[in-house]
Amino acid sequence: MFQKNKSLRSLNTFGIAATARQFSEVTSCMELKEIVSQQKKLFILSGGSNILLTQDIDIPVIYLNTKGIEILDKNNGTVLVKVEAGENWHEFVCWCLENNFGGLENLSLIPGNVGTSPMQNIGAYGVEIKDCFESLEALEISSGDIRTFTAEDCAFGYRESVFKNKLKGQFIILNVTFKLSTKDHKINADYGAIRDELRANKVSEPGINDISKAVIAIRQSKLPDPNEIGNSGSFFKNPVIPLTHFQKLQKRDPKMPYYRLSDKLIKVPAGWLVEKCGLKGKRIGDAGVHDKQALVLVNHNNAKGKDILALAKMVQKAVSDEFEIDLEMEVNII
Numbered sequence: 001m002f003q004k005n006k007s008l009r010s011l012n013t014f015g016i017a018a019t020a021r022q023f024s025e026v027t028s029c030m031e032l033k034e035i036v037s038q039q040k041k042l043f044i045l046s047g048g049s050n051i052l053l054t055q056d057i058d059i060p061v062i063y064l065n066t067k068g069i070e071i072l073d074k075n076n077g078t079v080l081v082k083v084e085a086g087e088n089w090h091e092f093v094c095w096c097l098e099n100n101f102g103g104l105e106n107l108s109l110i111p112g113n114v115g116t117s118p119m120q121n122i123g124a125y126g127v128e129i130k131d132c133f134e135s136l137e138a139l140e141i142s143s144g145d146i147r148t149f150t151a152e153d154c155a156f157g158y159r160e161s162v163f164k165n166k167l168k169g170q171f172i173i174l175n176v177t178f179k180l181s182t183k184d185h186k187i188n189a190d191y192g193a194i195r196d197e198l199r200a201n202k203v204s205e206p207g208i209n210d211i212s213k214a215v216i217a218i219r220q221s222k223l224p225d226p227n228e229i230g231n232s233g234s235f236f237k238n239p240v241i242p243l244t245h246f247q248k249l250q251k252r253d254p255k256m257p258y259y260r261l262s263d264k265l266i267k268v269p270a271g272w273l274v275e276k277c278g279l280k281g282k283r284i285g286d287a288g289v290h291d292k293q294a295l296v297l298v299n300h301n302n303a304k305g306k307d308i309l310a311l312a313k314m315v316q317k318a319v320s321d322e323f324e325i326d327l328e329m330e331v332n333i334i
């Protein structure tokens with residue numbers, strides 16, 4: 001059942017050539033339950049879009065590739081759709097658009113699979129999955145039981161959930177159920193870049209397909225395609241700093257972009273901070289800072305996970321020295 005010494009290069013979007021000592025692809029929940037009943041120490045790999053592999057993996061690697069989309073209920077303008085963990089995220093978003101189901105269009109073209117989307121509450125252009133989340137089922141590794149989680153149980157935050165914190169490593173997400181609209185869709189076009197894109201395309205009353213098209217165009221103009229150049233999207237989270245600290249920085253640089261979270265807290269774009277440190281497009285060997293979006297680190301070809309990590313630490317130090325802000329990594333370092 002297990003393959004030996006399998007290269008994971010094509011299974012992580014950074015394209016890092018780490019090896020799994022033992023590897024098994026799982027396509028059904030039954031198979032997964034069987035493995036979990038015998039082996040508790042496992043590395044669960046799904047879309048591989050939010051990990052940086054800095055070493056080979058000695059514990060068995062399970063590649064979760066379960067498929068299936070099911071409509072559970074449809075009434076009063078909403079639909080409940082249950083999706084298996086191994087479904088590709090963007091293909092699922094396209095399926096929603098084909099069926100005229102609204103809610104996830106702002107999240108078009110995000111790499112990765114459905115099962116990992118709640119882990120870090122994926123978000124983009126004014127929407128997070130928590131906004132359309134109904135529930136999920138997850139397998140508890142210690143007991144082999146399947147548990148249902150509501151949005152409250154998941155404790156979603158900015159790129160956060162209970163699965164990255166209190167329950168880290170304890171559950172495997174099997175499927176996610178989304179609550180989507182079937183008519184009178186709520187359109188989220190407030191994000192500046194979306195507004196600009198719609199205006200440029202002369203779309204005045206956008207539907208969900210227009211939003212998706214706009215998001216795809218914006219992402220393609222800024223974010224590198226993992227099929228062309230290895231990356232994991234935003235490598236760092238946007239930091240939240242006290243208003244007093246922000247005011248000091250704003251005096252130095254009145255054009256600094258920001259987002260007010262509360263009376264006392266300000267979120268600032270990490271990409272801007274990194275760019276201001278002169279690191280946009282910086283390259284050390286094959287590890288690089290993307291030249292169009294400084295929040296994204298890239299593997300130009302043969303970088304090792306350790307090379308990317310060293311660059312990430314250099315970026316953190318530069319931002320800390322220049323702005324006294326600690327950048328937190330968003331990507332899971334393995």
Ligand code: EPU
Nearest residue numbers: 124125126233234236237238257269271272275293294295
């Ligand atoms: N900016 C720069 N230089 C850069 C990058 C950004 O000055 O190199 C400035 C932009 O001009 C803009 C601001 O920073 O004023 C924000 O930039 P952008 O709209 O590109 O968004 P972001 O804050 O850098 C976040 C998410 C992205 C998400 C976009 C759109 C995080 C960590 N990242 O990026 O998510 O697509 O907003 O909502 O919150 C991801 O998580 O992998 C990801 C790509």
